[in-house]
Structure formats: structure tokens, C-alpha cells
Amino acid sequence: MQIDQNRYQIQGVDVLEIAREFGLPLYVYDAEKIIEKINTLQAAFRGVQLKIKYAAKALTNVSILKLMRSRGIDVEVVSINEIRMALLAGFEPGQIMYTPSGVSFGEIQEALALGVRLNVDSLPLLEFMGQTFGSTKPVGIRINPHIAEGGNIKIQTGHKDSKFGISMEQRSQIRAVVERYAIPVVGLHIHTGSDFKNADAFLKGAEVLFELANDYPNLEFLDFGSGFKVAYREGDHSTDIGELGRKVTAAFQNFCEKYGREIDLCFEPGKFLVSESGVLLVNVNIVKENPSRTFVGVDSGLNHLIRPMMYDAYHEIVNVSNPTAEKQTYSVVGYICETDTLGWDRSLNEVRPGDVLALKNAGAYGFSMSSNYNSRFRPAEVLVYEGKPYLIRQRETFEDLMRGQIEVDFEEEITVKK
Template sequence: MQLNNQTYQIQGVDVLAIADEFGLPLYVYDADKIIEKIGLLRSSFAGVNLKIKYAAKALTNVSILKLMRQQGVEMDSVSVNEARMGMLAGFTPDQIMFTPSGVSFEEIREAIDMGLQLNVDSLSLLEWVGQNYGGQVPVSIRINPHISEGGNIKISTGHADSKFGISILQRAEIKAIADQYQISVTGLHIHTGSDFKNAGAFLKGAEVLFALASDYPNLTFIDFGSGFKVAYKEGDHITDVAELGRQVSAAFRDFCQQYGRDLELWFEPGKFLVSESGHLLVKTNIVKENPTRTFVAVDSGLNHLIRPMMYDAYHDIKNISNPTGSEKTYNVVGYICETDTFATDRPLPDVRPGDVLSFENAGAYGFSMASNYNARFRPAEVLVYEGKPYLIRQRETFEDLLRGQVDVAVLNPETIEQVR
């Protein structure tokens, strides 16, 4: 989002005009920013056979999935319903990686019947695949490398105590099961978490997978997951993707030469592709001056952006109604009946009731983790594509809150009175 002549714009469209047209609160996504991130990844890994698999859990709107497919990006899913959405967006089953975590065998069977690429996360699942399908279903193996790097522990997935992946210490057991049932292992996968600032974590993971690859002669790909760090505020240290591409590509080319043939190099970026594209626009309800704090209360809350409360995540906030106002310090809070804080002691241009604020980096895990807590509606979603805003999800209504609820007749007032 750019400030032009004191007006915040996305692709030349006034953000306040978008707010007026579609109402608040509102998620707005910039398609150009998503396309830019895809291009950065491709150019950084230009020397290898790269395949990008968008981690759809970050933002699963079908229109976003269609944009990814339009740009030649494939898909990573963690549930069969995500995969179904991908197929509605035009992905073919063979373009969708399915990486479950502790799901039922019934869902695994459904994914196999759909023709998805199965990524095996546990020895018990590998055994089940062997017992039920033998060598008929090609799989990749998700390895836990016991690497602990990156950001918040809640988003770190590669350490020894993580629930994700099969421990590298169980290498012999993996091979024994695969050999016993003649399972076709076509890929090796690793995802150690998020917010890696340099290539070190990826190269450590690469060493683990490259060594393991000698157990499996029929591999077609190595999958490094993701974890690229994005900027949440000015001056944030981010992953140098170009340098990452240079180092990892060189290591991968050396590995392929030793392995005896070229494989595909896969990445599964989610947050990296969509985070910076997203803006959650909200309206200031009240400015509440207490003796020790001044609170800005907005028409949104942790039900629309849970990351600050769940991960202590920092999101930049812009006052797009009064960008040149004198700076003051505020606690920005939501309307949920819980401790619901977006920012503490945050300097902002003078905020007045009715001002529109924008929470930045709201493209990843904003709507996808949103809820109806406190019986609140989830916002509409808008995609700005080629200089025009498009509604890609309608705002919820009261009828949406009631959908699926069943009115039990014995609880009706007249029935209760008859019982008495």
C-alpha cells in the first residue's frame, strides 16, 4: 500500500474509496504483491527445476487459489477440504500435495482416492499405507530434522519435541517399512518452521535430506517447505531470498550430480506469498482516554486477526484517514469481550472516532483463522486485480450465524409451559 499525495492507494485505487464501497471491517488483497513474490522466488532459484506449491492454509479463498494457478503455482493442502477448494479453482489432483498431521485414516483414504500427492507424517501412517496399498501409491516422507531455528516457538515445527514429521533418528524404521511393503517413495520433505532470516536453516535441513536420499533411488523431488521471513515493520530483518536461492541452488545442484540425475526442488510458501498483500481495514469506534493509557477501540478484534494475541505478532498500523496528524501514543484494542490487544504503546497519527485504520501484513492467517466469537460476523474480502477491486467473499449476515443450528422443539417456551 503506497501513500500518494496523502492518499493511501493500492494499484492506484484509493483505499478509503474501497472502504466506502465495500464497508468495514474489510480484508483487501493486492494481487500485484502476490505476483511480485512469486517472481522473486522464481528469479532467485532460476538455476534449478523449481516447483512452487502454495500453502493454501494461509489464505484459502478460491479467487486467491485461482490467481496462484494463473501464475503457474501449484498447491499444498493440509485437509481434503482445502484440496477440494483447490480443485474448484482448477488445480488437478496431481498438482496438490496433501500433508496431513494426525488426521484419520478415513481422510487419508479419501485423499488417495482423490489422487492427491500424499506426504507421510508418521511411521503409523507409513505402515497403514503399506498394508492397504503396498507400492501402488507413491508417497513423500516428511522428516523432522531436529533443527530449532526461526521465530516464535509456536510456529517452529522442526525441533525434536515437535509433533510434525518422522524423526530423523527413525531413519532405519522408515526404510524398513518402505522395503517391507515395497512402498514407492518419490519425495523427501522437510519444514522446520517460519521466520528464518538466512540460508543456514535450509542448508542444515538440506544436509539431512541429501543424506537420507541415498536410501531411496526413485526420488523425483526434494521439498524444503518454507519459512521465509517477511517484514512486519520498517527495518525488520527479512530473508534474503536471492542469497538463499544462490546458496540452496548450488547445494541442490551438487546433490543432484551425486544422486545421478536432476530432481525437482519444491518450496511451499504460504505467508511469504500473501502476507504483505493483505490489509485489514477497520473503523475507529471510540478513543478512550484513561489516566494511564489512551485506547483506540476498533470495529474488529482477535476474531479477525488473532496473530497478535496468539503469537505476540507485530502488525504495522496506518491511520489512512489522517496520515499527517500529529503523532500520539495509543493502545489499539478490539471489540471482543476478552483481552483483545492489537498493539501496545503504538505511535500513530492522531486517531479520531470514525478514522479508518489499516492493519498491514494481514493476508496470511487473517481470514483463514477468523471466527464468529462473540457472535460477530466475519468481514468481506476484496482482491485488487489489474487496478480494479473485486469482491471475492461476501460479508456474513445474522443468517450465516444461525446456519447449521437446530431449533429443538422441546425447548420452545410454549412447550416448556405445557410440561410445567
């Protein structure tokens, strides 16, 4: 994405033209930016057998999944419906890594029947796999490494009190279950959370997996999850992928030499691949001057981008309709009947009713965490590919809101009883 003096463009396409064609509010994704991120990761880990598995929960649109597959990327999923969507996008079952957390055993069986690979997240699930399948189903095991690093506490998943993974302190219990049923363990997995700034956090997790790998002679992969930090504002720190590649590659090569053979090094980036590709375009409904501050009310809110309210996340906001006007200070708020702030005290080019604002870094956990709260429609989605915008999800309608609801006429029931 680029901004010149008068136009905000994605691959040379003016976002105002996209807004006029597809309506607002609207998610717009830049395929070129996604491909750039894939290339960055692949270039950083050339010295190992690298497998990139896109974390589908970040942006679960079938066209985005197809784009990932076209670039040689596998996929990581956390639910049965993400599995179905990945299969629909053309992934082979062996390219799909399923890492559920606390789901029913019935869902596990349904997923395995589809042929996907499974990461086991708990001792009860490991016991179930042994009792049900014995030695016939190879598994990966997700380990909780007791590492409390990363960003907001809500996205830290590897600390001792996290619900995710099997504690590293339960190493002997894992081995006991595996040996009792001769379960084939083909991989070890960790994901300690999001927004790591440097390679050191990954190296801490790597040391845990390198040590546990000694228990399992037939491993095919070690999976380090993801959590690469992206920049949300000018001057923001982001993960140095080059440094990460150098340090982790060296450590992994040393491990493989000691292990006796090469295995796959896996990462599961979600936000890193899609966050910067996306903008949420919104229309300004009202500019409301209060004694203490000026509010800009837009036709969107936490139902379309919950991250500011849920994680105190910062998303840069740009007035794309009036890019050369003098700057003023505004608080940008949504139309949801809650405290619904998208950005406090932002310096924006003068905002007028009818202007279009762009909220940046909306590619990850925007639509995928959206809702119909207040009975509002979810936006359409557009992907710009090779300079052309493609509609990849229709805007919802009232019929979509009512689908599945069953109307009961209670007045008629009362009349019948009388």
C-alpha cells in the same frame, strides 16, 4: 501498496474508496504484490527444476488459489476441504501436495481417491499405506530434522519435540516399513518452521534430506517447506531470497550430480507470497482516554486477526483517514470481550471516531484463522487486480451465524410434560 501525503493506495486505488464501496471491517489484497513475490522466488532459483507449492492454509480463498494457478504455482494443502477447494480452483490432482498431520485414515483414503499426492507424516500412517495399498501408491515422507530455529516457538515445527514428521532418528524404521510393502517413495519433505532469517537453516535441513536420499533411488523431488521471514515493521529483517537462491541452488545442484540425475526442488511458501499483499481495514468506534494511556477501540479484534494475541505478532497500523495530522501515542484494541490488543503504544496520526485504520501484513493467517467468537461476523474480502477491486468473499450475515443451529423450544417441552 503505497502511501503519498494524503492517500493510502493499492494499485492507484484509494483504500478509503474501497472501504466506502464494500464496508468495514474489510480485508483487501493486492494481486500485484503476490505476483511480485512469485517472480522473486522464481528468479532466485533459475539453476534448478523449481516447483513452488502455495501453502493454501495461509489464505484459503478460491480466487487467490486461481491467481496462484494462473502464475504456474502448484498448491500444498493440509485438509480434505483444502483439497476440494484447490480442485474447485482448477488445480489438477497431481498439482496438489497433501501433507496432513494426525488426521483419520478415512480422510487419507478420501484424499487419495481424489488423486492428490501424499506426504506421510508418521510411521503409523506409513504402515497403513503399506497394508492398504502395498506398492500401488507413491508417497513422499515428511522428516523431522531436529532443527529448532525460526520465530515464535508456536511456529517452530522441526525441533525434536515437535509433533510434525517422522524423526530422522527413525531412519531404519522408515526403511523397514518401505521395504516390507515395497512402497514407492518419490519424495522427501521437511518444514522446520517460520521466520528464518537466512539460508543457513535451509542448508541444515537440506543436508538431512541429502543424506536420507541415499536410501531411495527413485526420488522425484526434495521439498524444503518454507518459513521465509517477511518484514513487519521498518528496519525488520527479512529472508534474503537472493542469498537463499544462490546457496540452496549450489547445494542442490551438487546433490543432483552425486544422486545421478536432476529432480525437483520444491518450496511451499504461504506467508511469503500473501502476507504483505493484505491489509485489514477497520473503523474507529471510540477514542478512550484513561489516566495511563489512550485506547483506540475499533470494529474488529482477535476474531479477525489473532496473530497479535496468539504470537505477540507486530502489525504496523496506519491512520489512512488523517495521514497529515500530528502524531500521538495510542493502544489500538478490539471489540472482543477479552484482552484484545492489536497494537500497544503506537505512534499514529491523530485518531478520531470514524477514522479508518489499516493493519498491514494481514494477508496471511488473517481471514484463514478468523472466527465468529462473540457471535461477530467475519469480514468481506476484496482482491485488487489490475487496478480494479473485486469482491471475493461476501460479508457474513446473521443467517450465516444461525446456519446449522437447531432451535429447541424447551418451554413447549415442559408444557407437554405437565
